[in-house]
Amino acid sequence: MVPYFETLRVKTAGLSNLRDSKPQATPSKIQNMKTILTLLITIVTALGLDTARADDKPSTSGVPASYPLKKCVVSDEELGGEMGKPIKVIHDGVDVYLCCKSCVKDFNKAPAKFVAKVKAAQTKK
Numbered sequence: 127m128v129p130y131f132e133t134l135r136v137k138t139a140g141l142s143n144l145r146d147s148k149p150q151a152t153p154s155k156i157q158n159m160k161t162i163l164t165l166l167i168t169i170v171t172a173l174g175l176d177t178a179r180a181d182d183k184p185s186t187s188g189v190p191a192s193y194p195l196k197k198c199v200v201s202d203e204e205l206g207g208e209m210g211k212p213i214k215v216i217h218d219g220v221d222v223y224l225c226c227k228s229c230v231k232d233f234n235k236a237p238a239k240f241v242a243k244v245k246a247a248q249t250k251k
Contacts, residue, residue: 189205189223194244195243200225200229203225205225213225217241218238220245
């Protein structure tokens with residue numbers, strides 16, 4: 127008579143290959159997963175950024191369409207014109223767009239005066 131444990135060993139001998147083999151992540155599978163994850167993150171980010179209100183979207187000059195002024199409150203230059211991309215400054219919760227970095231210094235000397243100009247233009251609109 128064959129002992130019971132010998133019988134089990136014979137029956138499970140054919141299953142040893144299944145038990146020992148584990149699914150392997152190959153470098154190409156890892157690269158594919160990274161690519162898919164990157165695309166997914168990019169799509170989610172793009173969808174999240176697109177939810178901004180239409181009137182707060184920058185125009186071609188880089189200033190939101192809802193901003194009441196078309197010229198710099200410091201130098202009276204065109205926003206988004208020759209001076210390049212406008213600079214956004216926030217003072218007392220009011221967004222002020224300046225034509226260039228050099229206007230920031232002048233703005234900081236008397237910010238209340240320039241914020242008042244923006245507020246006045248907002249009430250006219």
